[in-house]
Amino acid sequence: xxxxxxSFIYSAVVNHEVRQIYHIYDENKELIDSAPIxxxxxxWLGTDKxxxxxxxxxxxxAKFTILGALTIAFLRMMVSVPLGLVLGTYFPKGQKYLTxxxxxxxxxxxxxxxxxxxxxxxxxxxxxxxxxxxxxxxxIEIVVLTILTxxxxxxxxxxxxxxxxxxxxxxxxxxxxxxKLHIIKKHIFPALRERFFILFGQxxxxxxxxxxxxxxxxxxxxxxxxxxxxxxxxxxxxxEWSGLIGGSKIFLQWAxxxxxxxxxxxxxxxxxxxxxxxxxxxxxxxxxxYFKRKNTQTLSAExxxxxxxxxxxxxxxxxx
Amino acid sequence: xxxLGAISLQFIAACVGIIIFGALPxxxxxxxxxxxxxxxxxxxxxxxxxxxxxxxxxTFEIKGVEYQVYKYIFEGAFYSLTLIICALFLAYLIAxxxxxxxxxxxxxxxxxxxxxxxxxxxxxxxLVILVLQLLIITFYKKTDILLMKVVTVGDSQAYxxxxxxxxxxxxxxxxxxxxxxxxxxxLKDYVxxxxxxxxxxTIILWKHILRNTIVSLFFHLKQTIWFMLSxxxxxxxxxxxxxxxxxxxxxxxxxxxxxxxxxxxxxxxxFYHLVKLIIEKTVKGGEALS
Numbered sequence: 001x002x003x004x005x006x007s008f009i010y011s012a013v014v015n016h017e018v019r020q021i022y023h024i025y026d027e028n029k030e031l032i033d034s035a036p037i038x039x040x041x042x043x044w045l046g047t048d049k050x051x052x053x054x055x056x057x058x059x060x061x062a063k064f065t066i067l068g069a070l071t072i073a074f075l076r077m078m079v080s081v082p083l084g085l086v087l088g089t090y091f092p093k094g095q096k097y098l099t100x101x102x103x104x105x106x107x108x109x110x111x112x113x114x115x116x117x118x119x120x121x122x123x124x125x126x127x128x129x130x131x132x133x134x135x136x137x138x139x140i141e142i143v144v145l146t147i148l149t150x151x152x153x154x155x156x157x158x159x160x161x162x163x164x165x166x167x168x169x170x171x172x173x174x175x176x177x178x179x180k181l182h183i184i185k186k187h188i189f190p191a192l193r194e195r196f197f198i199l200f201g202q203x204x205x206x207x208x209x210x211x212x213x214x215x216x217x218x219x220x221x222x223x224x225x226x227x228x229x230x231x232x233x234x235x236x237x238x239x240e241w242s243g244l245i246g247g248s249k250i251f252l253q254w255a256x257x258x259x260x261x262x263x264x265x266x267x268x269x270x271x272x273x274x275x276x277x278x279x280x281x282x283x284x285x286x287x288x289x290y291f292k293r294k295n296t297q298t299l300s301a302e303x304x305x306x307x308x309x310x311x312x313x314x315x316x317x318x319x320x
Numbered sequence: 321x322x323x324l325g326a327i328s329l330q331f332i333a334a335c336v337g338i339i340i341f342g343a344l345p346x347x348x349x350x351x352x353x354x355x356x357x358x359x360x361x362x363x364x365x366x367x368x369x370x371x372x373x374x375x376x377x378x379t380f381e382i383k384g385v386e387y388q389v390y391k392y393i394f395e396g397a398f399y400s401l402t403l404i405i406c407a408l409f410l411a412y413l414i415a416x417x418x419x420x421x422x423x424x425x426x427x428x429x430x431x432x433x434x435x436x437x438x439x440x441x442x443x444x445x446x447l448v449i450l451v452l453q454l455l456i457i458t459f460y461k462k463t464d465i466l467l468m469k470v471v472t473v474g475d476s477q478a479y480x481x482x483x484x485x486x487x488x489x490x491x492x493x494x495x496x497x498x499x500x501x502x503x504x505x506x507l508k509d510y511v512x513x514x515x516x517x518x519x520x521x522t523i524i525l526w527k528h529i530l531r532n533t534i535v536s537l538f539f540h541l542k543q544t545i546w547f548m549l550s551x552x553x554x555x556x557x558x559x560x561x562x563x564x565x566x567x568x569x570x571x572x573x574x575x576x577x578x579x580x581x582x583x584x585x586x587x588x589x590x591f592y593h594l595v596k597l598i599i600e601k602t603v604k605g606g607e608a609l610s
Contacts, residue, residue: 100326106542107588108581112568117344176497178591205442212446213550216557262437263447271442278438 066269068142068212073204075146076153081196083150083282084157085188089180092162095155102155103270110148110206111213117144118214144209152198160195194284201277212266327593338585342368342578368578393567397583400556400563403479404548405591407486411544412537414487415494416530419502423525430499437496441489445551449485449558456481482555489542489551497540501533538599545588 087095118141164170164187173183343364422430505511506529514524556563568580 010488100330101333101337103542104330104337104589106546107334107549107585107592108338109553109565109584110546111550111553112565112581113341209444209550212444216446216554259450260447263444263450266444267447268443270444271439274442274609306564 069207072145072207076203080150081151083154087158088161102151342574364574396564410487411490414491419498440492505529519586
């Protein structure tokens with residue numbers, strides 16, 4: 001029952017993502033009616049100040065946002081997984097110091113740090129020849145956002161690796177003469193694989209949130225164009241979601257659908273990823289992530305526990 | 321004593337890290353100006369250190385008028401820290417209270433609640449804040465009753481709504497965690513024993529389980545603070561609050577930025593380690609907290 005349910009959610013989620021990515025070839029629809037138009041039949045999500053349909057805008061922006069966030073999350077994992085494994089395996093002593101150093105990252109807001117580092121690259125003045133090209137800007141943003149969380153992530157993975165090295169099967173593999181590299185390949189990595197997927201999902205969500213925050217500060221993925229004369233809000237180069245938020249947040253009072261559309265899109269994507277992670281972990285381990293934290297009990301033990309729990313509730317009723 | 325030394329070492333390392341970090345962007349900017357990267361970096365680094373020593377000389381300009389930074393920062397930092405610490409306490413309090421409430425419900429209802437939590441947890445903070453603001457404005461328009469201050473204008477500072485906005489998502493996260501901890505704790509033998517003695521469910525929850533879960537709950541303090549700081553940035557922007565992140569994001573000059581970042585970092589670092597120290601000293605089993 002649980003399996004069916006999960007796969008159902010999972011496939012629905014995947015469909016959702018596919019639809020978002022493949023419908024981006026819609027044309028921008030210019031409406032004659034006085035903009036901004038509230039959501040209605042012709043334009044499901046309303047239009048913005050200049051009359052662009054929010055739905056198609058959002059759909060066009062989707063590819064940049066989702067693919068960008070995916071790339072960043074993926075790169076984060078690609079860098080931190082090997083680093084973390086090496087840390088946990090070869091330098092278990094130094095880990096403690098490194099952990100306390102990295103701890104410091106927890107007391108500085110990530111969005112501000114990203115904002116500070118990215119500002120020089122992404123602000124373009126209208127009419128002025130940009131120092132960096134579009135691809136360069138996207139590349140720099142991806143690299144910066146990737147590097148930001150690598151220390152925290154690698155130490156996390158390193159800690160888990162170190163814990164795994166204390167397990168009995170690892171020490172028996174050592175006794176049998178397995179080298180450290182062999183142990184990583186055959187024992188540690190498979191044991192952590194599920195965990196990596198969950199981490200990946202969390203990183204993806206976090207990237208999306210940071211991007212949304214940056215959008216509020218007019219710092220858009222792919223670059224921001226500031227109009228030379230004041231008045232118009234800064235424009236996004238690529239129409240991606242964070243740009244849609246930043247440019248429209250002043251409309252909140254009298255045309256709330258303009259900023260809310262991209263934000264709701266962020267919310268939907270994040271929810272989709274969360275459900276995917278939840279579904280994945282239910283399928284692979286029979287153990288939900290977000291409902292229960294990682295524990296070492298097996299499935300049968302869990303069932304036994306549940307039965308025990310019901311009993312104990314019965315017992316309470318009787319006693320009262 | 322040894323521990324204190326370790327913490328202060330960590331503190332100094334962090335400060336050095338922040339100063340170096342403050343100089344980082346100059347590495348890249350040099351490309352446009354034609355100067356050499358490393359030279360530029362070292363220049364900025366020395367100017368940051370210099371200005372930190374003479375911190376009362378750091379100024380920022382608004383329309384040609386120079387203001388001294390530190391006077392404004394004190395005010396902003398105080399405001400921001402009030403918001404964040406209030407929100408932190410509020411989040412912990414509500415999470416624990418809600419858990420008590422849910423523990424009274426039957427099991428099937430609790431499963432439903434968990435699903436709802438998953439949904440709420442995935443909402444981005446911007447959405448929550450904007451919707452709350454919008455709700456209060458619409459409510460005001462309809463009924464002419466202003467529930468809370470929506471933005472800070474001039475001297476009248478908004479406190480309640482920013483704190484609520486800051487606390488809402490961490491509360492949900494903590495709520496999920498406490499819920500889970502409680503359910504695990506309920507299966508332990510000593511709970512069975514107290515039940516056998518005929519002690520009521522609510523008293524068990526209050527007296528025994530709370531005491532035993534509070535340490536693990538504080539394991540998440542660091543994550544919660546981190547999350548809140550990120551939200552704080554957005555809250556201050558959307559509520560037009562002249563808090564610390566306002567200054568942080570408005571004047572992106574390396575010297576000023578580093579100074580303000582230190583201002584934000586130091587109190588929170590001290591606060592965290594104080595709370596940790598208190599828990600380690602007072603709660604049994606708190607030594608495991610790290």
